[in-house]
Amino acid sequence: MLFRIDPTADEPLFAQLAGQVRAAVIGGDLSPGTRLPSARELAGSLDVNLHTVLHAYQELRDEGLIELRRGRGAVVAERGDQDFGALREALDALATAADDLGLATATTLGLVRARLARTETR
Structure with missing residues (x-):
């Protein structure tokens, strides 16, 4: 999946990123068990601070949409399999x-x- 952010938008960068992941899960483009890019890798590809990606991932974790696993990174949670x-x-x-x-x-x-x-x- 290709993530894009707009640095000129009013919405914070972490919120843009989290919104794209949410939309992909709800839209069925990301299924449970799908690994997301590592925070470091995604930050580098988007040319944003690592903490921006970590903030987005933590928000998604708090919502139950992804799981953050030590050594495995961010993975779409089983909740992502709900019928949306x-x-x-x-x-x-x-x-x-x-x-x-x-x-x-x-x-x-x-x-x-x-x-x-x-x-x-x-």
């Missing part, structure tokens, strides 16, 4: 509705973040 079909359908519907309304990506993301924040406070 309903979530993918909802995301497709959201993207279509936002596009139909002519909403900018930043606006759509802001609405999603606000909605998720309300859910977290319950």
Whole structure:
């Protein structure tokens, strides 16, 4: 899998990287047991600080999407095998509705973040 980051984006680099891994797991592009590049290797290929990659990997570990194993590196966790079909359908519907309304990506993301924040406070 090819990871890309945009150093000019408002989103932090670690969040961009973690988001790409999340999307790949949910989209089925990364299956359980798949090894991710070592943090050092990925940092070198993206030309970012090692701690940026480690931060992304730690966030994904805390969410249960990857396991960090000494000597084996980062591996997609069994949780990555969950059926994300309903979530993918909802995301497709959201993207279509936002596009139909002519909403900018930043606006759509802001609405999603606000909605998720309300859910977290319950």
